[in-house]
Amino acid sequence: MKLERACARRAFISQSTVAGAVAWTAGNLKGSPKQKADLIKVGLVGCGGRGTGACSQALQADPGARLVAMADVFSDRLEGSLERIKAIPAVAGKIEVPPAKRFVGFEAFDNLIDSGVDVVLLATPPHFRPAHLKKAVDAGVHVFAEKPTAVDSPGIRSVLASCKKAKKKSLSVVSGLCLRHSLGFQELVSRLRAGAIGELLTLQANDYRGPIWYKERQQDWTDMHYQMRNWYYHTWLSGDFNVEQHIHFLDVCSWAKGAYPVKAIGMGGRQVRTDKKFGNVFDHHSVVYEYEDGAKLFSNTRQMKGCKTGMNAEVQGSAGKARFSERRNGVTIDAQGKDRWVYRGEDNYVYQAEHDKLFASIRAGKPINDGEHMAKSTLLAIMGRMATYTGQEITWEMALNSKESLGPEKHEWGPAPDAPIAMPGLTKFV
Numbered sequence: 001m002k003l004e005r006a007c008a009r010r011a012f013i014s015q016s017t018v019a020g021a022v023a024w025t026a027g028n029l030k031g032s033p034k035q036k037a038d039l040i041k042v043g044l045v046g047c048g049g050r051g052t053g054a055c056s057q058a059l060q061a062d063p064g065a066r067l068v069a070m071a072d073v074f075s076d077r078l079e080g081s082l083e084r085i086k087a088i089p090a091v092a093g094k095i096e097v098p099p100a101k102r103f104v105g106f107e108a109f110d111n112l113i114d115s116g117v118d119v120v121l122l123a124t125p126p127h128f129r130p131a132h133l134k135k136a137v138d139a140g141v142h143v144f145a146e147k148p149t150a151v152d153s154p155g156i157r158s159v160l161a162s163c164k165k166a167k168k169k170s171l172s173v174v175s176g177l178c179l180r181h182s183l184g185f186q187e188l189v190s191r192l193r194a195g196a197i198g199e200l201l202t203l204q205a206n207d208y209r210g211p212i213w214y215k216e217r218q219q220d221w222t223d224m225h226y227q228m229r230n231w232y233y234h235t236w237l238s239g240d241f242n243v244e245q246h247i248h249f250l251d252v253c254s255w256a257k258g259a260y261p262v263k264a265i266g267m268g269g270r271q272v273r274t275d276k277k278f279g280n281v282f283d284h285h286s287v288v289y290e291y292e293d294g295a296k297l298f299s300n301t302r303q304m305k306g307c308k309t310g311m312n313a314e315v316q317g318s319a320g321k322a323r324f325s326e327r328r329n330g331v332t333i334d335a336q337g338k339d340r341w342v343y344r345g346e347d348n349y350v351y352q353a354e355h356d357k358l359f360a361s362i363r364a365g366k367p368i369n370d371g372e373h374m375a376k377s378t379l380l381a382i383m384g385r386m387a388t389y390t391g392q393e394i395t396w397e398m399a400l401n402s403k404e405s406l407g408p409e410k411h412e413w414g415p416a417p418d419a420p421i422a423m424p425g426l427t428k429f430v
Helices: 003-008 049-061 075-086 108-114 126-138 153-168 183-193 223-229 247-257 350-364 371-390 396-401
Strands: 040-045 065-072 102-104 119-122 142-145 173-175 200-209 263-269 284-290 296-303 310-317 320-324 332-335
Touching (some): 040 049, 049 065, 075 102, 119 126, 126 142, 142 350, 153 371, 153 396, 173 350, 183 247, 183 320, 247 296, 247 371, 263 371, 284 371, 371 396
Parallel strands (some): 200 296
Antiparallel strands (some): 200 310, 263 284
């Protein structure tokens, strides 16, 4: 499944079968390998298309996985997700979510964690990720955390602290930065590390897409209802396009480089998506990141109707160039004096692979922790947004230590944050 197609069809759910139906008995996960006869109790938090897909993949990752609890702020989303999961033949017999374990509202996550789960799938709007991750780790629960991991710098610092604690508690934390699980991308990164195109001088991350969904306001919705239903268009909830979606290929570039940039400068704005209903996010960003050794990463995003679409990353080295793409035969190397290399090995489904990795680590009692790269790649995207919003050069240290907190102090139905649209040159770095 290409990333482009997968992103356009967030509700896609694999219909592959799971062999070996066995009678399973509950066991204790914490701190030791899981025996093959143990259940792994899964809780889903955030029941949209991505959460529904992640749940299906988690249940297929291990024969003993059982969905035992669900949480969402909206009951219709929870019930709709549950029905879609039940309709999947491969996992239909692995769902045990009675009404008492279907938690709704802003307190739903706390109730789910208290209900007794071994693994939690975090797929809410990104604003909630740092707090949910912290509570999950404090409770001794393994975590799958969708990307991005935060929308602001205080959130990043919280995530780094939580992942450090997860290591001490022998808990697995796996990130939804799924392209790192692509066999073709892994092979290309390995070759770049071995010097296939020499020193990496410039990188380019492209993310060109069309418009996305919008939900018309209903008469009984408060401002908070409206923003939560249309979370993507509000920076405090999504982080903006540069953070919420473009993070995939920004992550690929710094994975390939083996480092994170030290500064960024850029431009962006709202050229097409200007209506008030689109909240305060931009519809395009263009950022130039610079690494400590002088190499540069050129990042371009656009989300506009009627324009050419495409997502990829390109790397120029001192002895050739390389390309990362989910298109067929799209992982390539053109090295000086050599024939073109094209990855022709196995194509794997990256969304499934990340859950296979998580559950295998739990079974083996060998925890894995994606905390550093999932936090730093999110900060990379936030740094770019800071540069486009303010019009200023933003350093890595500035971004990491920023005191700007985007969310409200309290989550409740009623008023919602009234964030202005950023104006480069006027909007201040905080």
